[in-house]
Amino acid sequence: MKQIEISRATMGRIPIYLKYLKDTDLCTENISATALAKGLGLGEVQVRKDLGAVSGAGRPKTGYNVSELINVLENFLGRNENSSVVIVGAGKLGRALLDYSGFQEYGLDIMAAFDAAVSEPEKSNLGKPIYSMDALDSFCKENNIRIGVIAVPAHSAQEICDRFIRNGIRAIWCFAPCVLSVPPEIPVQYENMALSLAYLNKKI
């Protein structure tokens, strides 16, 4: 459960550390938090805090062994335990999510999308399958889908949510502006793409 206690901000920077460690030709076996902070233009205290939370402190003088650190960060992000996800609603948002590459960084596998407007199976730009709603139930069961994403209008969201739960889905990521009623053991994450932008706008 350690991961849960790690702040969202820290979790958001882990892929940035990983990318730097993997893509930069460091020409060294070890790297210090100082060097990492410098290389990324982040505060040294922040980097120490982030890495400390995920992988413990670096060794005095030598810092972190690069390959060990990469391994720890990847395990933290769950790259080594794939989690299967499906999306219902293959509008522009659903398709953007379906082809969004960033999920892989967190070991999340968006396997397919389903849409009421689709009759014959289609492929997304990146070749992910988009099926008709008829295919949803069997697909969820056969692929042991863990998370269901709701990218349909609010008026259909509860129906999709109930269907996800009947098919053994264990968590819901909801982009519809609504409140879902779910059993207490099913976590729901509501997403509002406009909210961050509205927040930013109020900061100006």
Add this chain to the structure above:
Amino acid sequence: MKQIEISRATMGRIPIYLKYLKDTDLCTENISATALAKGLGLGEVQVRKDLGAVSGAGRPKTGYNVSELINVLENFLGRNENSSVVIVGAGKLGRALLDYSGFQEYGLDIMAAFDAAVSEPEKSNLGKPIYSMDALDSFCKENNIRIGVIAVPAHSAQEICDRFIRNGIRAIWCFAPCVLSVPPEIPVQYENMALSLAYLNKKI
């Protein structure tokens, strides 16, 4: 500045209250927090807290005057002061953001997208313009653009960011996995679409 102090969670529920107040045939001039909570399946304490933070307490017995409450909530969301936004990067994410209707709820107007791969002006599915990068500078100045959205790969993000700032943009919403260097007066909101899903996955 009151808005800033309001939690993201509260801010996220305001459009839900608004939608309910406007779309439901309440057949009444006033509504109590209790009735609103019941209608939305939310906790009464939460509703009182949310509405209290934005518009003050309802009147004892009568509750809130519906049209006044709608007005207060809309003003809070800034529906009456449009904020102009442009996106650089018209890939699937950029186009999804360009056509995403949810921004209007917060008084945000995504006016256009710009992309290096576009030579002749195009239109999005909902008819929003997509221009070549050559058009960016003049468009930002002529339309007094307030916020710039970065939906390009990490390696081009800083260049776009600098160009936004040269063109008078006052805040940056960044979807690229990178750290931007900006003057202290320019707020940057980093977005990581994978993060919420990864968080949800760790809650299961």
